[in-house]
Amino acid sequence: MGEQEYRGRYGGTLGASTVQQIERKNREAWRSFFALQKKGEANGKPGFWGNEREGRDLQTYIRNTSYSVEWGEYSRLEILVGSDLKEEYGLGARERLRLEVRGEPNWKEYDKQGRLELYYDETAQTFRAFQPVTVDNSRLAQPLASEEAALDIGANNLVACTTTTGQQYLYEGRGLFDRFRETTRRIAELQSKLRDGRYSSKQIRSLYRRRTRRRDHAQDALCRNLIERLYDEGVATVYVGDLTDVLETSWSVRSNAKTHNFWAFRAFINRLACTAEEFGITVEVRTEAWTSQECPNCGSTDRTTRHQDSLTCAFGSDGHADLTASETFLRRHNSVVRPMARPVCLKWDDHEWSESPRSVPNEEHTNPQVASVGR
Numbered sequence: 001m002g003e004q005e006y007r008g009r010y011g012g013t014l015g016a017s018t019v020q021q022i023e024r025k026n027r028e029a030w031r032s033f034f035a036l037q038k039k040g041e042a043n044g045k046p047g048f049w050g051n052e053r054e055g056r057d058l059q060t061y062i063r064n065t066s067y068s069v070e071w072g073e074y075s076r077l078e079i080l081v082g083s084d085l086k087e088e089y090g091l092g093a094r095e096r097l098r099l100e101v102r103g104e105p106n107w108k109e110y111d112k113q114g115r116l117e118l119y120y121d122e123t124a125q126t127f128r129a130f131q132p133v134t135v136d137n138s139r140l141a142q143p144l145a146s147e148e149a150a151l152d153i154g155a156n157n158l159v160a161c162t163t164t165t166g167q168q169y170l171y172e173g174r175g176l177f178d179r180f181r182e183t184t185r186r187i188a189e190l191q192s193k194l195r196d197g198r199y200s201s202k203q204i205r206s207l208y209r210r211r212t213r214r215r216d217h218a219q220d221a222l223c224r225n226l227i228e229r230l231y232d233e234g235v236a237t238v239y240v241g242d243l244t245d246v247l248e249t250s251w252s253v254r255s256n257a258k259t260h261n262f263w264a265f266r267a268f269i270n271r272l273a274c275t276a277e278e279f280g281i282t283v284e285v286r287t288e289a290w291t292s293q294e295c296p297n298c299g300s301t302d303r304t305t306r307h308q309d310s311l312t313c314a315f316g317s318d319g320h321a322d323l324t325a326s327e328t329f330l331r332r333h334n335s336v337v338r339p340m341a342r343p344v345c346l347k348w349d350d351h352e353w354s355e356s357p358r359s360v361p362n363e364e365h366t367n368p369q370v371a372s373v374g375r
Contacts, residue, residue, distance in 0.1 A: 012084035014060065021061040021115055059119035067096075067116050069131065071108055075101040077129060079116070099127065111136050121209070142280040145234025150330035152241060152322050153265070158218075160322035161226060162330045165233050166338035168323050169226065170345045171353060173262075176218055180262050183211040218348050219268055223275040225346070225353045231279040238276060238283045239333055240269060286333070 007019050014022075066080040078096040086095065114132035121128050149163040158173035187207050194201065230238065273283040323343055331337055345356040 010082075012082040014085075015066065015080045015082045017063045017066045017080060018060060021063050025061050059117060062116040062118060064113050064115050069101065069105075069113075071101075071105060075103075077101050077116075079118075101129075105131070107133050107135055109139075110134060140278055140280055141231065143234065143236035144231065146236045147234045148237045148239065148330065148334050149230050149233075149235045150239040150241075150326050150333070152326040152329060153268075154322045154325075157322045159222065159226065160320075160326040161230075162323065162327040162337070162340075163230065163233050163235055164330065164334055164337050165235075166341050167229075167233055168326070168340055168343040169229060170320075170323060170343055171222055171226070172345065172347050172356070176215070176348055177262060180211060180215065183207055187211075214350075215262065215264070219271060221348075221353055223268075223272045227272070227275045227279055227281060230281065236281060238272075238281060239329060240272065240283060240285050241329060242285050242287050286329075 007016060010019050062079055068078050070076050070078075077099045079099070081091075081097045085091075085097065086093070089097065091097065110133035112134040114134065117130040119128055120126075147164045149161055152160040154160060154173070156172075156174050156177065157170055158176070159169070159171040161169040187204055190201065190204050190207070191199075269283070269285060276283050320343070327337065327340070346353045347356045
């Protein structure tokens with residue numbers, strides 16, 4: 001189906017400008033796919049926010065000049081629609097469809113609004129909208145110092161972070177992974193019971209959405225919690241490992257699968273970078289190959305043994321594997337790293353990340369009073 005045919009089929013409902021935005025989004029997706037394919041990094045052909053058989057419904061973009069939002073006691077969103085929809089709802093030629101808006105924006109004053117992402121959440125039976133905005137740099141925070149940090153993205157511990165100030169943070173992910181796998185198994189069970197020729201059902205789509213929302217909510221909150229902590233530490237640059245290298249050399253196929261399927265790595269990096277930008281912090285993606293196997297003291301990778309959360313070297317070094325990996329990663333880019341403080345362990349309770357009252361796993365190895373990790 002060509003562009004003209006799409007415009008003729010959907011223009012009366014969505015409006016010509018919205019159909020144009022969908023066409024543009026489609027071109028962007030395919031350009032990105034071919035660019036990644038050329039690098040050998042393509043992971044399946046693009047679907048518009050996924051495929052229907054995987055529980056995803058069609059979503060839409062609305063051009064920045066084709067909608068307006070008013071915030072206040074009676075917040076509302078007004079969008080431009082096609083002539084057919086105007087006739088159905090009795091709207092005048094110059095009128096727009098008006099929708100009530102609930103929630104508070106992060107930025108009420110901005111330089112320019114971007115194109116609106118709008119979709120219907122079938123499970124919650126409500127429309128949801130996401131509005132990107134351009135904010136003047138003068139309203140963004142600036143780093144308090146020039147410290148640096150490095151992140152190790154793992155399979156059981158979602159993020160391990162080390163800063164040049166000597167602070168370490170560990171975000172545990174076992175509970176999230178367990179729920180993610182449980183939902184995945186339930187989806188597979190329901191799919192096995194479908195009649196021949198069917199790929200999905202309302203219940204399966206609902207489970208897909210629930211699984212994705214839980215993951216995205218936890219990741220959004222993680223990015224906010226971590227970046228706020230790093231800002232208070234005076235961090236100006238954050239190094240994040242490129243999982244392309246790690247997935248080729250990782251110590252566990254199961255860990256690769258969990259990390260790849262759960263993390264949606266590129267989306268997480270975009271989320272992290274957007275949050276960091278509010279605080280004037282730069283996010284740089286660098287290779288972190290072998291940091292999970294490298295001894296922080298002697299630099300060896302063939303004399304180390306990793307068992308669950310610990311990394312042991314034949315020459316005596318012993319520490320928490322993910323925290324050690326983040327410190328090794330940081331030292332590759334900055335040799336000035338202060339002695340490590342006691343790590344802060346954080347757990348997810350479905351609402352926020354909170355400091356765990358119990359110690360970090362293998363703390364007898366990571367506690368600087370007992371052993372030296374990464375010195």
